[in-house]
Amino acid sequence: MQRIHFTAADLARTRMQSTLGPVAEGVFALGALTRSRSADLAGWRSEVTGRLRESCSLRRPLGPLLQSLQAPDDLLFLLDSSPDADASALAALSLTRTEAVRLAVDVWRAGVAPLWDVVQQRLDTECDAHGRIAMTGGVERLLSTLHPRIVWRPPVLEIHDRLNRDVYLEGRGLLLVPSVFLTGAAGRVIGTERDSGQAALVVGMPPDVSSLFSLASHDDEEAGGEQALSALVGQTRAAALRQLTDTCTTSQLASRLGISPGTASQHASVLRESGLITTRRVRNCALHTVTALGMALLDGRLRNRPAPARTAVGAQPPEVRPYGPLPVP
Numbered sequence: 001m002q003r004i005h006f007t008a009a010d011l012a013r014t015r016m017q018s019t020l021g022p023v024a025e026g027v028f029a030l031g032a033l034t035r036s037r038s039a040d041l042a043g044w045r046s047e048v049t050g051r052l053r054e055s056c057s058l059r060r061p062l063g064p065l066l067q068s069l070q071a072p073d074d075l076l077f078l079l080d081s082s083p084d085a086d087a088s089a090l091a092a093l094s095l096t097r098t099e100a101v102r103l104a105v106d107v108w109r110a111g112v113a114p115l116w117d118v119v120q121q122r123l124d125t126e127c128d129a130h131g132r133i134a135m136t137g138g139v140e141r142l143l144s145t146l147h148p149r150i151v152w153r154p155p156v157l158e159i160h161d162r163l164n165r166d167v168y169l170e171g172r173g174l175l176l177v178p179s180v181f182l183t184g185a186a187g188r189v190i191g192t193e194r195d196s197g198q199a200a201l202v203v204g205m206p207p208d209v210s211s212l213f214s215l216a217s218h219d220d221e222e223a224g225g226e227q228a229l230s231a232l233v234g235q236t237r238a239a240a241l242r243q244l245t246d247t248c249t250t251s252q253l254a255s256r257l258g259i260s261p262g263t264a265s266q267h268a269s270v271l272r273e274s275g276l277i278t279t280r281r282v283r284n285c286a287l288h289t290v291t292a293l294g295m296a297l298l299d300g301r302l303r304n305r306p307a308p309a310r311t312a313v314g315a316q317p318p319e320v321r322p323y324g325p326l327p328v329p
Helices: 008-012 022-035 039-055 062-068 089-093 097-144 207-212 225-233 235-243 250-257 261-273 292-299
Strands: 002-005 150-153 156-159 165-168 174-179 187-190 199-204 277-282 285-290
Touching (some): 002 187, 008 097, 022 039, 022 062, 022 097, 022 174, 039 062, 039 097, 039 207, 089 097, 097 150, 097 174, 097 277, 097 285, 097 292, 207 292, 235 250, 235 261, 235 292, 250 285, 261 277, 285 292
Parallel strands (some): 002 165, 174 199
Antiparallel strands (some): 002 156, 150 156, 187 199, 277 285
16 A cells, blocks of 8 residues: 655645646546546547547657556656656656646646546535545544545555555655546555645546546537526526625525525525536535536537536535535534
8 A cells, every 4th residue: 555654744735736737637647548448438548549549749669669568657757757757657657857847748748638628627626525525534534534545543654556555754844746547546656746745646536427437529519508508497596506606504504695594405405406607515514515516507518428527526315425424423
């Protein structure tokens, strides 16, 4: 397993960030492209591979290169400036560091950039949810609720997977980053993230994120604006959906809309049952957040899809966090 060793200073300096940037997202997307066996990603993998064949900047056959990417962290060293970062994959792949970065950027352009608006909304929502846990339960509660295979045993955070590594933070703190591309993985540790100088833990997200992986063009998808949205869900619920792009409680929603808490709760229930928002409990409050499907509807990006999926932080039954019920403090 991977183990991250904390001091009291490290707990105080732990923070969250929604992304490490295009190169990092390209590295993680490359892993999903070459190693994921999820049927939900089959269409995405096929389309990205086709785009790469047309646009890859490397002057070498793409197929053999992708097939040779076998280890889970072949290119993770691109993000890690620590002395023990494993760069042996460069020799195995016959790539220079510059070529490896270009490959990651090519994957970003082909497979991430076309859907980045929806992906970033999901990442921001995930950070918002975890941030509220930290505010109400502290950093140790946050570390205890990251993933079923990430276990907080003070003062060590254990990431249960087949990798074996110890990282000592030594007062630098930890940067927590969610990723939709770590399919099937609990998390990946970066000893020293290049931009921040901190250690980073990239955390895998729930399986429902696979519903985000659609590369269909958004150019010809114009919804009918505010009138179409209101006709679809009702004028008050359309207003509620817009307000919930900024996560809030039922009472806060009622105040924003000028309606009673009971009425606000009823509207939230309808939106939740439609997969447009998710709700989770933090102590005695119900926190509501728009899902990626809800954002697509608001932004006029709703398309005909096989079945609408609830794609934000609570993509399971209402009042349930992605990895189980939130413990009551």
